[in-house]
Amino acid sequence: KNQVEQSPQSLIILEGKNCTLQCNYTVSPFSNLRWYKQDTGRGPVSLTIMTFSENTKSNGRYTATLDADTKQSSLHITASQLSDSASYICVVIRNTGGFKTIFGAGTRLFVKA
Amino acid sequence: GAVVSQHPSWVICKSGTSVKIECRSLDFQATTMFWYRQFPKQSLMLMATSNEGSKATYEQGVEKDKFLINHASLTLSTLTVTSAHPEDSSFYICSAPTGGNYGYTFGSGTRLTVV
Numbered sequence: 001k002n003q004v005e006q007s008p009q010s011l012i013i014l015e016g017k018n019c020t021l022q023c024n025y026t027v028s029p030f031s032n033l034r035w036y037k038q039d040t041g042r043g044p045v046s047l048t049i050m051t052f053s054e055n056t057k058s059n060g061r062y063t064a065t066l067d068a069d070t071k072q073s074s075l076h077i078t079a080s081q082l083s084d085s086a087s088y089i090c091v092v093i094r095n096t097g098g099f100k101t102i103f104g105a106g107t108r109l110f111v112k113a
Numbered sequence: 114g115a116v117v118s119q120h121p122s123w124v125i126c127k128s129g130t131s132v133k134i135e136c137r138s139l140d141f142q143a144t145t146m147f148w149y150r151q152f153p154k155q156s157l158m159l160m161a162t163s164n165e166g167s168k169a170t171y172e173q174g175v176e177k178d179k180f181l182i183n184h185a186s187l188t189l190s191t192l193t194v195t196s197a198h199p200e201d202s203s204f205y206i207c208s209a210p211t212g213g214n215y216g217y218t219f220g221s222g223t224r225l226t227v228v
Contacts, residue, residue, distance in 0.1 A: 034217075043119070043206050043219035044157070089156060101147070101217070103156045 003027045004092050004104035012110045017080055021107045023073040023090030031095035035064050035075045038087045038106070047075070047088075077109075085111045115141045115211040119220025126197055126227055134192045134223045136207035143209035146190035147217075148182060151204040163190045197227040 004025045013019050025033070032051045036044035048057045048064040050073070057064050061078045077084055090104040116139040126132050136146055144165045149157040161177075163169040163184035171177045179201075181193040194201055208219040 036219075041204070041222065041224060043117075043208075043222045045219070046216065049216065101159065103158075105156045108154070 003102050004090055006088075006090050006104040006107050008107060009105070010108040010110070012112060013080055015080060015082055015111050015113050018076065018078050019080060019109065021075045021077075021088050021090075021109070023075070023104055025071050025073070025090070025092045025102075025104075027071075027092040027094045027102050029095050030068065030071075031093040031099060033064075033066055033073050034091045034093070035062070035073075036089045036091060038089055040086070044089055080109075080111045082111050082113060085109060115139075115209075115216070115218045117143070117207060117209050117218045117220040119207055119223060121223060122221060123224040124226070126225070128198055128227055129196055131193055131195045132197055132225060134194075134205055134207075134225075136190050136192075136209070136220045138188045138209050138218075141209075141211060142187035143190065144187060145210055146184060147208045148180075148190075148192050149206045149208070151206060151222075157206060160192075165190075194225065197225070199227045201225065202227045 007022045034049045035047040038044040047059050047062050050057050050066045052068050063076045066073045087106040087108050089106045092102050094100045118137045120135050146163045148160045150160050151157045160175045161169045161171045163182045165184045169182035184190040206222045208217045211218045
């Protein structure tokens, strides 16, 4: 079982609508959690990075939340645009003397006109 | 911000040949480079970690003789896929830590197709 589970696997929304992507993790000990956007055929680009003590972080129309107690994170996209169509990957960094990166499988978002 | 330049962006090669993929850190020194492979509709899978001046560390199940990694300088890491086979066709991505443990910058990826 993956230590980072993302839902939904895929999502289709209309342009202008909001959406929320979920990430649940069991990774321990936790260092930080990141959300990345990956366009098809491109490398991932960082959206947000949150440490244990941070609950919310925004980057433009992207807002990430983190509940370290329940080990849940969400990425909220406001007023979606066609260019938001991409895979969104939740990544959790584990600190065990060295840092280990654990990737979620991603949520594929399709924004339709 | 930090940039990792990856080349080529795509390559088609014949079975049995070798292909080299380069990742360069453009405005910072990358003592460590991570190499990933990504199959369609799947997430990134870490293949190996290269460290400047020392041998790379490979993940379980990754053949070190097939995927040769060289990290000869603080700004360049290379992955060579030797004796490529069609099953090696995949998307290969590198990333380097930037800003301590808080930042990782990814290359733009290389689409390898072996025919």
